[in-house]
Amino acid sequence: EVQLLESGGGLVQPGGSLRLSCVASGFTFSNYAMSWVRQAPGKGLEWVSAISASGGTTSYADAVKGRFTVSKEISKSTLYLQMNSLRVEDTAVYYCAKAFGTISLFDYWGEGALVTVSS
Amino acid sequence: DIQMTQSPATLSASVGDRVTITCRASQNIFAWLAWYQQKPGKAPKLLIQKASNLERGVPSRFSGSGSGTEFTLTISSLQPDDFATYYCQQYNTYNTFGQGTKLEIK
Numbered sequence: 105e106v107q108l109l110e111s112g113g114g115l116v117q118p119g120g121s122l123r124l125s126c127v128a129s130g131f132t133f134s135n136y137a138m139s140w141v142r143q144a145p146g147k148g149l150e151w152v153s154a155i156s157a158s159g160g161t162t163s164y165a166d167a168v169k170g171r172f173t174v175s176k177e178i179s180k181s182t183l184y185l186q187m188n189s190l191r192v193e194d195t196a197v198y199y200c201a202k203a204f205g206t207i208s209l210f211d212y213w214g215e216g217a218l219v220t221v222s223s
Numbered sequence: 224d225i226q227m228t229q230s231p232a233t234l235s236a237s238v239g240d241r242v243t244i245t246c247r248a249s250q251n252i253f254a255w256l257a258w259y260q261q262k263p264g265k266a267p268k269l270l271i272q273k274a275s276n277l278e279r280g281v282p283s284r285f286s287g288s289g290s291g292t293e294f295t296l297t298i299s300s301l302q303p304d305d306f307a308t309y310y311c312q313q314y315n316t317y318n319t320f321g322q323g324t325k326l327e328i329k
Contacts, residue, residue, distance in 0.1 A: 148310065148320055148321070148322045148323045149259075149261075149267065149310055149312075149320040149323075150320065151317070151318050151319070151320070163317070199266055199267075204269070204272070205272075206314055208314035208317060208318035209257055209269075209272055209312075209314045209318075210267075210269060211269050211278070213266035213267055213268075214266060215265070215266055216266060
C-alpha cells in the first residue's frame, strides 16, 4: 500500500525558513517523480514544485522560484521541500504527491502539513 | 500559462440527481485532463485521468468526457458520499488546477 507521510509544518515568522519532509512507502521511490502541491485556507490547489524520479531535474511555480528548493533522498525514500524567505501568502497545507505516468499527474497524496507564516 | 476555468463554482443537488461539472482550458490540452475529488480536511483523490479513464476503484457512476478545451465530469446518480469539492487539472504543459466546484446537498 502506497503511503506518503509529511512532517515539518508549523508556525514561522515572515522571512523565516522551514523544511518539510515526506516519507514514502509501498512503492519504489527511485522510479517516480514527486511533487509538492499546496492549498491555502479555504482556497484551491496550487502546484508548487516537482522533482524527477532520479532527482536530477526540478521545477518550480513562479510564486516560489528562488525561495523554495525540492530534493529527494532516495536511500531514505524521503522527499523534502526547503522553504526560505517565507511570506504570509505561503500559509497553506502542503501535500506531497506521487506522480503517475507523467511528472504532472498525481495518483497518491499525503495527508498534508500545515505551514502558517505569521508574526 | 494555461488557465483552467470550472463551472459552476457551487452546485446544489440531491441524492439520485445527475450532475455535470464543466472545465474549460485556455488553450488546447488534447486529453491531458484529470479530475480529483476532495473532502474537507482530506487530501485530493484522483478519479479520472486522460479526460475519460476512470481510476481503479472509482464507482462507474463517475464519467469524464471531452478533448481540446472543453471537458465535463458527470455523476450519473449522486450518492451521499459524493458531496465534496471537485477539481480539474491540466497536465499538458506543466500543470494547472481549476478553482474547484463545491457539490453540496440541496
